[in-house]
Amino acid sequence: MLHTKIIIDSTQEIFSTMIMLEITPGEPFTRGKEMLTNSISGLVGLAGTTKGMLAIHLPNQVAKLITTAFLGLEVEEIDEDVRDAIGELANMLAGSIKSALDPKGSDIKLSMPSAVHGEEYSVNCLANTQSFTVPFDLDGKTFLVELQLHMEG
Amino acid sequence: MEFAKKITRTTEEIFNTMIFLEISPEAPLAEGKLVIPCHISAMIGLTGDFTGMLSIHCPAPVGLAIAGAMLGMDLEEVDADVKDALGEIANMLAGGLKEAFAAENIALEIAIPTAISGKSYTISSPTGSNRVIIPFKVEQGQFFVEMKYSLN
Numbered sequence: 001m002l003h004t005k006i007i008i009d010s011t012q013e014i015f016s017t018m019i020m021l022e023i024t025p026g027e028p029f030t031r032g033k034e035m036l037t038n039s040i041s042g043l044v045g046l047a048g049t050t051k052g053m054l055a056i057h058l059p060n061q062v063a064k065l066i067t068t069a070f071l072g073l074e075v076e077e078i079d080e081d082v083r084d085a086i087g088e089l090a091n092m093l094a095g096s097i098k099s100a101l102d103p104k105g106s107d108i109k110l111s112m113p114s115a116v117h118g119e120e121y122s123v124n125c126l127a128n129t130q131s132f133t134v135p136f137d138l139d140g141k142t143f144l145v146e147l148q149l150h151m152e153g
Numbered sequence: 154m155e156f157a158k159k160i161t162r163t164t165e166e167i168f169n170t171m172i173f174l175e176i177s178p179e180a181p182l183a184e185g186k187l188v189i190p191c192h193i194s195a196m197i198g199l200t201g202d203f204t205g206m207l208s209i210h211c212p213a214p215v216g217l218a219i220a221g222a223m224l225g226m227d228l229e230e231v232d233a234d235v236k237d238a239l240g241e242i243a244n245m246l247a248g249g250l251k252e253a254f255a256a257e258n259i260a261l262e263i264a265i266p267t268a269i270s271g272k273s274y275t276i277s278s279p280t281g282s283n284r285v286i287i288p289f290k291v292e293q294g295q296f297f298v299e300m301k302y303s304l305n
Contacts, residue, residue, distance in 0.1 A: 033233075035271065045198020045206070045264025053198075053267055083277045111198020111264050112206045112303055114278055121271030126195070126240030129265065150265050 003132045003147060004028040010096035011136060011145050018092060021069050026135040031146055037120050039063075040078055042090030045111035050101060051150040053125050054094040058086065058143040060117075065138065078117050087113035097147060154203075154259075156285040156300050157181045163249035164289060164298050167242065174222040174291060182286040182297075189286070189297050192216065193231050194276060195243035198264035199251070205302035206278060207247050209239060218293045231270055240266035246298065279303070 008025045015023050040063045046052040058066065064075045067085040075082055091113045102108040116123060125131070125148040133146040161178045168176045191210040199205040211219065213231055220238035221228045228235055243266045251261045269276065278284065278301040286299045 043196070043267065045200070045267075047198060047200050047262035047264040051263075051265050053265055055267075080277075080280055084280050087277075087279050109200040109262055110204070111200045112204040112278060112282065112301060114196060114206050114276055114301070116269050116274055116276050118271055118274030121269055121274035124236060124268045124270075125265060126237055126268055127265035148265070 003130070003149070004134055006097055006100040007132060007134045007145050007147055010093055010100060011134070013096055014089070014092050019066055019069050019089070021066065021138060024137040026137060026142070028132060028134045030131050031133040031144065033122060033124055035120050035122050039121075040082065040086050040115055040117035041121075041123050042086040042088075042113060042115050043123070044090045044094035044113045046094065046098065046108050046149075047111060048102075048109050049107040051127070052129065053146075053148045054090060054097060055123060055146045055148075056086065056090050056093060056143065057123070057146065059141060062138055062141050062143050063117075083115040083117065087115045090115075093145065154302075154304075156302070157287060159250055159253045160246075160285065160287050160298050160300055163246055163253060164287070167245050167249060171245065172219065172223045172242070174219060176289045176291050179288040179290060179295075182288060189299075191297070192272065193235060193239060193268065193270040194274075195236070195239035195266050195268050196276070197240075197243045197247045197266045199247060199261050199302075200264070201261040202254075202259045203261075203302055203304050205300055207243060207250065208276065208299045208301075209243050209246065209296060210276075210299065211239065211296040212294055214293045215291060215296045218291060219296065236268035236270065240268055250300075 220235040
């Protein structure tokens, strides 16, 4: 089970069926402790036999573009609509990734989504995890999908 | 669900037994649009009979004091040690809440802690979800334990 393939397949599926925007996956990498600037991140926890976190990190501009495509509204700033849209996007991505990791549907559950946004912040998973990040190009700009899976022992 | 009571009890228990820092709980913050002024937050997701997100939010001086008390070190800046310490506190808080709810036959699973830090950030949960925020006073200021939840 190649985790980066799961991330790529799930993200492309959500974007083509729910958001209707074209995206292109880039080279997977391991995200470090870099600060995110003028961005918004959607986060969802995974719990059960597999624990982890799914995050999508988007520069504000990309988040607004996606919110407009998803909700059919023009948005000027990172307002409640954008935060809800990005939280929902993280939720859908986590759902799709969970189905690939747990086809029986009984072993992994999703937590409530959260959105973090600001001028400058960092998001760091604190458990002992395997980390996979895939960058995606959307109209010349980049966003990241990051999956952290807890390793036992 | 008595979140306020459970959060207050669990937080006090952890600080009394593991961190040895004097804290005093204050009244839950009122409903409404809130911006908590913080530089470091640790969040952990909960799921099962209900879904939620538990967070502890601290301004930098309070985060440093709490992590310092827990690790027995003098800490100067919000670095990996501080994030790890707060993440561990979030983990213990979630564990305590899971036990408290289990005693009422409400089952929960816990995800993994994540640290958010920066000079300026806002954390939000889906519109329509509920939140309970309990401030705690320490010598260096206040920290906040927040539970966001959705009763499916």
